[in-house]
Amino acid sequence: MESTQDELAQPILLPKQYSSSPEPVSSELEEVLSNTDLSYFRRIGSATLIELNILFRLAGPAVVVYLLNNVTSMSTQIFCGHLGNLELAASALGNNGIQIFSYGLMLGMGSAVETLCGQAYGAHKFDMLGVYLQRSTILLTATGIPLMIIYIFSKDLLLLLGESTEIASAAAIFVYGLIPQIFAYATNFPIQKFLQAQSIVFPSAYISAATLCVHLLLSWLAIYKLGLGLLGASLILSLSWWIIVVAQFVYILVSDRCKYTWTGFSLQAFSGLWEFLKLSTASAVMLCLETWYYQILVLIAGLLENAEIALDSLSICMTISGWVFMIAVGFNAAASVRVSNELGAGHPKSASFAVIVVTSTSFIIAVFLAILVMLLRHVMSYVFTGGTTVADAVSDLAPFLAVSIVLNGIQPVLSGVAVGCGWQAFVAYVNVGCYYVVGIPLGSLLGFKFDLGVKVIN
Known part of the structure; x- marks a missing residue:
């Protein structure tokens, strides 16, 4: 990534018109942490208050954005679930088994923007943020073409993986509508990521909230009034994501907050693509190894005895886990922005202190939510389906879900720290060892050989 490193290494020469440019990263936290005139405990107390204020202004709206986007996708699954157990299993397999494949790949590749834009913003290289945005969009759009082919042949792939013909056929119909x-x-x-690197998160939250309302109305009309079934549900989901995209880009074009970071389309976006691709690939591998792990769990559940109930119960637990995971992903984004901005501004103490505060905060929230899951374990499945058989299966899985929630409160945040530092390749090696060398083989062994079913897979 020599090209991108060189761009960040160039001297920062801001012309006069940048005098009203975006506010630089505050050095207040660094000053407090370096102030030896204060006692240790007073330094830590003051620094904690400063960092929590910054963190929640970043993480709060980011959590809302990821939750609302996730609820937009999951609401489609809920609508389908009330059509019947087959439709719930099909939408779960399509949403959590196929769609998450591209979600993980695209989000992972997009995190390269998070690293470079965050450090460029901290270093006051504002004009480079728009260039990085365009480079990433070019690469991700090109990546979407082979993904589209996978979607087209999703039925054959699911059958090849051992899924039943009935479930694979229904899931493929749902997946076709997800191509856009x-x-x-x-x-x-x-x-x-372009907006988050500038700490612009509230507009995305408002856009996501408005889109969710539109999505719910259109989904209700398409599924229940027009009878468009699984295909109509997934097409509406695709439309909703495009509404989010268009609205966010319009905001970039008209907002004064982006006038120095977005200066229009540039041919510079086509230079340095190879170096940018290498960082994007490392970012994608880091996140894909994690998201694909959950995808593989869904596929394995489809191979168990009584696969429909196994898929339904596991998908409900993973949906709930996904909602909680979105909170951690919001803190992941905040951690990445804080670390990359502070490193770009040359504030190492602030960067390390931000890591401690964001990880501790996310862990405390995860513990609270895990307790809540245990208290609601007998009734939470009725949001998705009315079947008592599925409800009993979800109740049995609740303790395992609670443990997963606590662990997911920490791991994504640490990944965000790695993204802020540009350590994606290191995290990829860790994910390979934890998920694929230990997790999947052990879960498959206990689930099939020792007949412990979906509990050990969860």
Whole structure:
């Protein structure tokens, strides 16, 4: 990535018109941490208050954005679930088994923008943010073409993996409607990271909230009034993601907050693509190894005895886990922005202190939510389906879900720290060892050989 490193290494020469440019990263936290006139405990107390204020202004709206986007996708699954158990299993397999494949790849590749835009913003290289946004969009759109082919042949792939013909056929219908969503991802994630690097998160939250309302109305009309079924549900989901993309880009064009970071389309976006691709690939591998792990769990559940109930119960637990995971992903984004901005501004103490505060905060929230899951374990499945058999299966899985929630409160945040530092390749090696060398083989062994079923897979 010599080209991108050189761009960040160039001297920072801001012309006069940049005098009203975006506010630089505050040095207040660094000053407090370096102030030896204060006692240790007073330094830590003051620094904690400063960092929590910054963190929640970043993480709060980011959590809302990821939750609302996730609820937009999951609401489609809920609508389908009330059509019947087959439709719930099909939408779960399509949403959590196929769609998450492209979600993980696109979000992972988009995190390269997070690293470079965050450090460029901290270093006051404002004009480079728009260039990085365009480079990432070009690469992700090109990546969407082979993903589209995978979607087209999803039925054959699911049958090859051992899924039943009935479930694979229904899931394929759902997946066909998600093809436009691939290219919405290709544009959305670079835009989202571009805005987050500048601590612009509230507009995305408002856009996501408005889109969710529109999505719920259109989904209700398409599924229940027009009878368009699984295909109509997924097409509406794709449309909703494109509404988010268009609205966010319009905001970039008209907002004064982006006038120095977005200066229009540039041919410079086509230079340095190879170096940018290498960083994007490392970012994608880091996140894909994690998201594909959950995808593989869904596929394995489809091979168990009584696969429909196994898929339904596991998908409900993973949906709930996904909602909680979105909170951690919001803190992941905040951690990445804080670390990359502070490193770009040359504030190492602030960067390390931000890591401690964001990780501790996310862990405390995860513990609270895990307790809540245990208290609601007998009733939470009725949001998705009315079947008592599925409800009993979800109740049995609740303790395992609670443990997963606590662990997911920490791991994504640490990944965000790695993104802020540009350590994606290191995290990829860690994910390979934890998820694929230990997790999947052990879960498969206990689930099939020792007949412990979906509990050990969860």
